Each structure stands twice: as structure tokens, then as C-alpha cells.
Amino acid sequence: HPFHALHLPLSPPLRLDNARLYSSQIGPLPPVPLSYEGNPSRLRIGYVSSDFRTHPTAHLMGGLLPLHDRKRFEVFGYSLRKDEGSPYRKRIMEGCDHFIDLDDLSDEEAARRIAGDGIHILVDLNGYTQHARPGIFARRPAPIQVNYLGFPGTLGAPWMDYIIADPFVLTEEEARYYTEKPVYLPECYQVNDRHPIAETGITRASQGLPEQAFIFCCFNAHRKIEPEVFHLWMEILREVPGSVLWLFREGDRSDAHLLEEAERQGIGRHRLVFSGFMEKSRHLERLRLADLFLDTFTYNGHTTTSDALWAGVPVITCPGESFPSRVAASLLRAVGLPELIADDPSAYRSLAIRLSRERPALSEIRSRLWENRLTHPLFDTGRFARHLEEAFLRLWGLHRAHPEKG
Structure with missing residues (x-):
């Protein structure tokens, strides 16, 4: 499995071959019809994850969503698993303009729902981690699809356009073995949050x-x-x-x-x-x-x-x-x-x-x-949000200039 392969000291070509083989068993699949606005006042960003719960992804992402500039972006959260009642789930729901539970939908139904929402940039926070549903992305429900955070490697998939990284974590040499084009953030690629630290007097x-x-x-x-x-x-x-x-x-x-x-x-x-x-x-x-x-x-x-x-x-x-x-x-x-x-x-x-x-x-x-x-x-989550938004705007500009390239 490609996620297990990330834990092994494999060569970049072998990791890529492994990811490509895995993705070839999934798709590509017939694309769903798109309905996004071509000249929007706000870009619609969709974040897809099974981990909007007590999970490291939610721990990292929770502070980002409410900080997106609502004059330029409309934020959609798509959950692949039902609510387990955690405060992390609640915080992420509150940080989105729209929060949709896809758990009961098939991959095709979920892809149609996302496409129907007119998403411009769809972010896959799972990759090939547990409870991922790459079959949704294989149906191309958005014109721009991005691999971010959950899976620090290439998906080897023709339906994934970009991976968010920084120049240190993804070197030019390593990027040669990625099917996604790297989108480099200027500092660290990983979003972080400022969590409260308890003061209960815990002892050694x-x-x-x-x-x-x-x-x-x-x-x-x-x-x-x-x-x-x-x-x-x-x-x-x-x-x-x-x-x-x-x-x-x-x-x-x-x-x-x-x-x-x-x-x-x-x-x-x-x-x-x-x-x-x-x-x-x-x-x-x-x-x-x-x-x-x-x-x-x-x-x-x-x-x-x-x-x-x-x-x-x-x-x-x-x-x-x-x-x-x-x-x-x-x-x-x-x-x-x-x-x-x-x-x-x-x-x-x-x-x-x-x-x-x-x-x-x-x-x-x-x-x-x-x-x-x-x-x-x-x-500095606010600073990170501005860097990520600048990257999204760059990707949308490239798409508008060359829509045939995705």
C-alpha cells in the first residue's frame, strides 16, 4: 500500500511506480459534469477529509478555516465520515461556510454533489490514508484538484494536479518522481494551530x-x-x-x-x-x-x-x-x-x-x-492562510489562462 511504502526507505522511482500501480486500480473514471462559475467574485475551495474528528489532520487544520478571507474565498468542508461528536469536528464545521457529510453517498454521488456545488479548487486531505476515497477525485468533480497534508508523497494519479509543499520538504530532484506539479509555499508547508496547554500540575x-x-x-x-x-x-x-x-x-x-x-x-x-x-x-x-x-x-x-x-x-x-x-x-x-x-x-x-x-x-x-x-x-496561522490563499489564486490564474491543462 502506498501509505505503508512511505515508511520504508525506498527509492523515489519505486515509490512512484507503486503509487501509479495503486492509482491505476482506481481510475481514472468517467468525469462528472462540472458547473463552476468561470469568473467568480469568490473562489470556492472544497476540503475533503475523513479526519474532521479527533485526528492529527483536524488538530492542524482547525484554526485555518475560519481565517480564510471571506471576500475572496468561500469554504466548503466535505466529511467522509459521520460526526463522532468531538470538539474538533464542531470547530471545523463552524470554520466552513458550508459543511457537507458525504458518508452515506457513493463515490459517484459524492463527486456529483461536489461538482454541483461549483467548487473551483478541491483539496484532498487524505491521499491514500485510512478511510480515503480516491474514487471521488478520480471522477474529476473540480477543475483543479490538490493533494495536501494527509499524504506526504505522490499519489501517482492522473486526476491529481498539484501537491502543496515547501522548497525544503520537496526538493527539485525528488519532485521529478511526482505526477503532481509542486506548489511551493514560501515557509513551511504544514499548517499549524495554537492549542491551549492545560495547567493541571501534571508531574513526572x-x-x-x-x-x-x-x-x-x-x-x-x-x-x-x-x-x-x-x-x-x-x-x-x-x-x-x-x-x-x-x-x-x-x-x-x-x-x-x-x-x-x-x-x-x-x-x-x-x-x-x-x-x-x-x-x-x-x-x-x-x-x-x-x-x-x-x-x-x-x-x-x-x-x-x-x-x-x-x-x-x-x-x-x-x-x-x-x-x-x-x-x-x-x-x-x-x-x-x-x-x-x-x-x-x-x-x-x-x-x-x-x-x-x-x-x-x-x-x-x-x-x-x-x-x-x-x-x-x-x-502564525493567519500568515499561513495568506500564503495558501496566494497559492490558490495562482492556480486559478493558471487554469483560466490554460483551462485545457486543468
Whole structure:
């Protein structure tokens, strides 16, 4: 599956071949008739997602929708799943001018509904992630179709025109193996939101963390933890006596595999600590208990990196060549901390060890991060909205000049 392939160290041509093969089993399909206005006073933007709920996509997107300039844009939200009653769903519904539930419609019915709404630019927030419905996009319900946010790679699909990126996450060399044309935003491609951080007085003891130890953490999904990075983490723990690695709890089997591998590499089980799901504001509060966030390599933390940075926890990353391996570095650049981007795994290891030993240096970085969150582009959602809108207007201008090219 193309989403699973993003987690593997595959070559760009192989990723592209895989995506093309997958898309060829879906479409293209006969297009539905379009009914958009050719010279609109406001562009109609449609966002399609199965994740307008308690999900990283909604965590990132929630603040963007109400900030769109209503003099120039009319915002449609299309949900592929029913309301589960979360505050994230409610916030997204309130941020749209129109919110439509497509869950009960077939792909063709959904495509006809979108086309009937006269959408100019349709944004696919799923790609090939869980509950995606590419069969809607394969019927071409809008003149411009854009891959964004949910799937950091090419869909290999003839019906997807563009992918939103930034010059760091999608290099010119990598873009050669994308069927979508890249639309580059000037800073970071990933929208972010300013979430409240709880102040409940959460303690290390309540999370099973030692009070005096240095706490490394990584709340990325376990599927992102490849052998190379786990081996480095064990080396780091070995070099920093008494330190622990704080991870997300995914279940007995996955957690047990990590504990067994740590033990096999000579690290006691007690030095890995697992914590489960927690409501967002309290999760951000507990993150602040950590000293340093260690990123994964092939597929970085995306929302998890944003969460750590918003909570004020420095993140060390080591970018690769592919889009999903370069996101955390893009986030760090946009928050003014490029010194936390390691050139190679050896530098990543050395940086983590050095910062664990040089507490004043780490404290200075933490203080700078806490200030930069509010002064740098990364968490300035309004600034991001203007950049995205300029991109949409460029795409519409290109379409009007060359409608035959889509």
C-alpha cells in the first residue's frame, strides 16, 4: 500500500511506480459534469477529509478555516465520515461556510454533489490514508484538484494536479518522481494551530517518569521507529546514565517488541517508559515534562513534532531525501531552530548526547523556542492562510489562462 511504502526507505522511482500501480486500480473514471462559475467574485475551495474528528489532520487544520478571507474565498468542508461528536469536528464545521457529510453517498454521488456545488479548487486531505476515497477525485468533480497534508508523497494519479509543499520538504530532484506539479509555499508547508496547554500540575511521577533523570521522548507512531534510529536511541541511553526514553503506548505486542529489543541491546526495560492517549491540552502539558524529543528518520513526526515544539520541547531531527523524512526539519526552520537539524545519524547522536550534558545550552534553546513559537512563522496561522490563499489564486490564474491543462 502506498501509505505503508512511505515508511520504508525506498527509492523515489519505486515509490512512484507503486503509487501509479495503486492509482491505476482506481481510475481514472468517467468525469462528472462540472458547473463552476468561470469568473467568480469568490473562489470556492472544497476540503475533503475523513479526519474532521479527533485526528492529527483536524488538530492542524482547525484554526485555518475560519481565517480564510471571506471576500475572496468561500469554504466548503466535505466529511467522509459521520460526526463522532468531538470538539474538533464542531470547530471545523463552524470554520466552513458550508459543511457537507458525504458518508452515506457513493463515490459517484459524492463527486456529483461536489461538482454541483461549483467548487473551483478541491483539496484532498487524505491521499491514500485510512478511510480515503480516491474514487471521488478520480471522477474529476473540480477543475483543479490538490493533494495536501494527509499524504506526504505522490499519489501517482492522473486526476491529481498539484501537491502543496515547501522548497525544503520537496526538493527539485525528488519532485521529478511526482505526477503532481509542486506548489511551493514560501515557509513551511504544514499548517499549524495554537492549542491551549492545560495547567493541571501534571508531574513526572504521575507518568511513571523518574524525577531527576534526563527524559528523551518520542511520541511518534511505532511504525515510524526503524531499526537504525532505535539502535541510535539505545546508544544515546547508554551514553547518558540514568536517562530514559519516553514513548507512546500502542499496545502490549508493539510495546513488548521494543522492550525486548532494548534488552537485547543491553538497555534495561525500566529505561523505556510508555504513556497512552491523553486529551490534547493535557498531552501538551505532559510533553513539557520531557527534556528533548528525538525524531524518527524515514517518516518524521509531523503533528507530533508540532506538538512538541508548541509545548516548548526541542526536537532533534535528521532529514533524509524524501518528503516525509524532511518535515520536522522544515518545522524547525520555520520556528528559528535550524541548529537542531543534524546532517547525519552520527551528528544526531552526538547532538542528543551533548545537549543532555550541557544543561545551560539546552535551557537557552528551550527559552528561545518558547519565545519563537509566538514570533516566528510556524504557529502564525493567519500568515499561513495568506500564503495558501496566494497559492490558490495562482492556480486559478493558471487554469483560466490554460483551462485545457486543468
